[in-house]
Amino acid sequence: MSDDETMRAEEMIAGERVFNFSSGPAVMPLEVLRRAAEELPALPGVGMSVMEISHRSRWADEIFAETEARLRRVLSVPDDYRVLFLQGGGSLQFSMVPINYLRRDASADYLLTGYWGRKAIAEARREGTVHVAWSGEGHRFDRMPVAPEELELDPEAAYVHVTSNETIQGVQFPGDPLAGVDLGAVPLVCDGSSDFLSRPIDVSHYGLLYACAQKNAGPAGLSIVVVSDALLERGKQGLHSMLDYRRHAEAGSRYNTPPVFAVYLFRLVLEWLEDRFGGLERLGEHNRRKAELLYAALDEHADYYRGHARPEFRSSMNVTFRTPDEDTDRAFLRGAEELGMHQLAGHRSVGGVRASIYNAMPLAGVERLAEYLHDFRRRSG
Numbered sequence: 001m002s003d004d005e006t007m008r009a010e011e012m013i014a015g016e017r018v019f020n021f022s023s024g025p026a027v028m029p030l031e032v033l034r035r036a037a038e039e040l041p042a043l044p045g046v047g048m049s050v051m052e053i054s055h056r057s058r059w060a061d062e063i064f065a066e067t068e069a070r071l072r073r074v075l076s077v078p079d080d081y082r083v084l085f086l087q088g089g090g091s092l093q094f095s096m097v098p099i100n101y102l103r104r105d106a107s108a109d110y111l112l113t114g115y116w117g118r119k120a121i122a123e124a125r126r127e128g129t130v131h132v133a134w135s136g137e138g139h140r141f142d143r144m145p146v147a148p149e150e151l152e153l154d155p156e157a158a159y160v161h162v163t164s165n166e167t168i169q170g171v172q173f174p175g176d177p178l179a180g181v182d183l184g185a186v187p188l189v190c191d192g193s194s195d196f197l198s199r200p201i202d203v204s205h206y207g208l209l210y211a212c213a214q215k216n217a218g219p220a221g222l223s224i225v226v227v228s229d230a231l232l233e234r235g236k237q238g239l240h241s242m243l244d245y246r247r248h249a250e251a252g253s254r255y256n257t258p259p260v261f262a263v264y265l266f267r268l269v270l271e272w273l274e275d276r277f278g279g280l281e282r283l284g285e286h287n288r289r290k291a292e293l294l295y296a297a298l299d300e301h302a303d304y305y306r307g308h309a310r311p312e313f314r315s316s317m318n319v320t321f322r323t324p325d326e327d328t329d330r331a332f333l334r335g336a337e338e339l340g341m342h343q344l345a346g347h348r349s350v351g352g353v354r355a356s357i358y359n360a361m362p363l364a365g366v367e368r369l370a371e372y373l374h375d376f377r378r379r380s381g
């Protein structure tokens with residue numbers, strides 16, 4: 001049996017787990033949950049729960065060190081980059097980035113690519129001047145910019161901020177954002193929350209990359225920041241310690257009591273990723289295959305389903321579409337639940353249907369949804 005078939009069989013036998021298409025907190029690998037459950041009362045060789053050990057203990061040292069080492073290997077993080085494990089979700093990064101790097105006498109370039117890009121801009125404006133270098137608002141955020149001529153970049157900007165995948169609209173840069181654009185000395189800052197670890201990226205392209213964990217990395221409560229030494233050194237002085245990247249780097253991500261349990265789960269997720277896929281190359285292909293199955297079903301019935309993103313910018317993580325009307329959307333969602341497919345409703349701000357198919361969503365779940373897309377269309381006449 002393939003891994004997906006094994007998982008399908010196990011899940012059906014258990015009869016407890018449904019296919020969870022939530023945009024986050026999202027489905028976690030079953031193997032990770034089982035291992036965590038097994039080790040919850042007593043971590044092997046420790047005799048205490050991971051939730052009970054000191055964050056300054058040698059066991060925590062090992063967990064942090066191994067998690068970081070795995071992440072560096074999986075993501076090919078260059079030696080002159082630091083990895084930080086922080087709290088406050090993606091949202092705190094909307095504030096920390098400008099607090100650290102947006103000085104009063106400068107401005108930062110932001111790409112308004114959708115709901116999350118807008119949130120990042122709103123927080124940055126509390127700190128200083130924001131220049132919107134590109135906006136997708138005029139076409140309902142159905143695409144990302146690719147051509148340099150589309151962007152109004154300021155060569156003196158403190159940084160350029162992008163969102164690699166807009167979770168709510170379901171639009172994604174086809175590769176590293178702004179890959180073909182000459183940014184000069186301006187560092188690229190990326191909110192990679194909803195496509196983190198889903199495909200290979202070139203970390204050296206970014207000054208700072210951040211992601212909340214609750215899509216591809218683990219549970220909510222942990223955020224991962226990868227930042228170049230050069231940018232780290234450029235941060236403002238005299239910041240509140242908890243808002244200062246440099247302070248967290250000096251303290252090895254343990255300035256205060258960190259969520260050790262969440263970091264431990266992230267380590268298990270990385271182990272799963274490496275054991276099962278070897279790395280991001282194969283995982284990226286797997287994710288592409290899953291997304292293509294759904295988009296092919298939607299395209300086959302393009303007279304009925306209306307996908308949101310333009311084809312070149314379709315997200316491989318969040319597949320967003322509508323049926324002909326809202327009543328039918330609701331009927332679609334009800335029918336899906338009856339078949340064990342949950343949390344498919346679009347975000348409250350946009351409605352419709354959204355299938356989030358992160359790393360841990362098995363192929364079997366996507367196949368079932370693709371089949372349902374065909375059946376639902378046929379039944380509707």
Ligand SMILES: Cc1ncc(COP(=O)(O)O)c(C=O)c1O
Nearest residue numbers: 089090091116167191193194212
């Ligand atoms: C792209 C993106 N950025 C930021 C966030 C905010 O993350 P959090 O809720 O952890 O603050 C989300 C949450 O879904 C997201 O999808």
